[in-house]
Amino acid sequence: MKVTIDNITLEVEPGTTIMQAARMIGPEIAPPAMCYYEPLKGTGGKCRGCLVKVTAGSEKDPRPMPKLVPSCITSVQDGMIVENTINEQVLETRKGIVEFLLLNHPLDCPVCDQAGECHLQDFSFEHGVSATRTVEDRNTFDPVDLGPYIKLNMNRCILCYRCVYAADQLTEGRVHGVMHRGDHAEISTYIEKAIDNDFSGNVIDVCPVGALTDRTYRFKSRVWFSKPEDAHCDCDKCSGNVTLWYRGDEVIRVTGRKNEWGEVKEFICNTCRFERKKTSDWVIEGPTKIARHSVISANKYGANLIQPSFPIKQAALEYKLIDDDRDRSFLPARKSLPSSEKK
Numbered sequence: 001m002k003v004t005i006d007n008i009t010l011e012v013e014p015g016t017t018i019m020q021a022a023r024m025i026g027p028e029i030a031p032p033a034m035c036y037y038e039p040l041k042g043t044g045g046k047c048r049g050c051l052v053k054v055t056a057g058s059e060k061d062p063r064p065m066p067k068l069v070p071s072c073i074t075s076v077q078d079g080m081i082v083e084n085t086i087n088e089q090v091l092e093t094r095k096g097i098v099e100f101l102l103l104n105h106p107l108d109c110p111v112c113d114q115a116g117e118c119h120l121q122d123f124s125f126e127h128g129v130s131a132t133r134t135v136e137d138r139n140t141f142d143p144v145d146l147g148p149y150i151k152l153n154m155n156r157c158i159l160c161y162r163c164v165y166a167a168d169q170l171t172e173g174r175v176h177g178v179m180h181r182g183d184h185a186e187i188s189t190y191i192e193k194a195i196d197n198d199f200s201g202n203v204i205d206v207c208p209v210g211a212l213t214d215r216t217y218r219f220k221s222r223v224w225f226s227k228p229e230d231a232h233c234d235c236d237k238c239s240g241n242v243t244l245w246y247r248g249d250e251v252i253r254v255t256g257r258k259n260e261w262g263e264v265k266e267f268i269c270n271t272c273r274f275e276r277k278k279t280s281d282w283v284i285e286g287p288t289k290i291a292r293h294s295v296i297s298a299n300k301y302g303a304n305l306i307q308p309s310f311p312i313k314q315a316a317l318e319y320k321l322i323d324d325d326r327d328r329s330f331l332p333a334r335k336s337l338p339s340s341e342k343k
């Protein structure tokens, strides 16, 4: 099927969603996703962060769709035309969605362990407005320990349901979920029953905000002070492919490896995540690739930044003019580098 997104046309398989098609083009065109999580079936359709404008429904019926549609759960039709980054209404609505998600979310990034890898932080930085219009009190909840490894800060939850789908699909008996409805809705377990399944730790990785955090890592370091390394081990429960987060020589956290959309590639077991915290437990593969724009890469690559070398400086000064008859009177006079720099 042919689909055009932001004036870029591509062909996709039937059943592809607008989000998936946009991701094939690249991160500049892909809509933001706060609840959709490709590795987990059924996710999406909750946060409205990914709304786009369909200006032509299909080749057969080219009428525009009357309202913005969630791109993560809307399938592409042949001949569909979609606008995302080039549509004013979409961008304006996204500001409202950020404002809505922040209605009850505390602005506690300075003390939140998710800071630096929080999707809501990225979303509000890229699409939010700098001021708030709300004066009402936020919903507040006491932090809860969900077993020995996971801390729930319900104040920060945006009810994306990712952790519910993760527990449903990765563990045998889900013991937590969204209780109540409307503005009373909250993530909870019955009588705070511990989540002690082998794969329960994955809810930490899928949570886009700091609502579910690793109790063995909390407050140990800001993420941008730690160094991530890919490593693997021979594990009989999971693939054993992980990212180790180092502070100095100490492994302070173990997580699943994530793709460019921040989604876990292979879910890992609790033994790998919480109990293998020594370098000797792992075979180190090398530094994890981190997107250059991410705050996680801050201060890590200074030694690799190369000063422009002599040949580049020389080339800039001694370029050859193209042999044509255009007026070049505005060009600077050619100069040579002093011989002391010709090394």
Ligand code: SF4
Pocket: 156, 157, 158, 159, 160, 161, 162, 163, 164, 187, 206, 207, 208, 209, 211, 212
């Ligand atoms: S706890 Fe996290 S993953 Fe679960 S619904 Fe809330 S924001 Fe989503």
Ligand code: FES
Pocket: 032, 033, 034, 035, 036, 044, 045, 046, 047, 048, 049, 050, 051, 070, 071, 072, 073
């Ligand atoms: S990512 Fe599409 S509605 Fe949340």
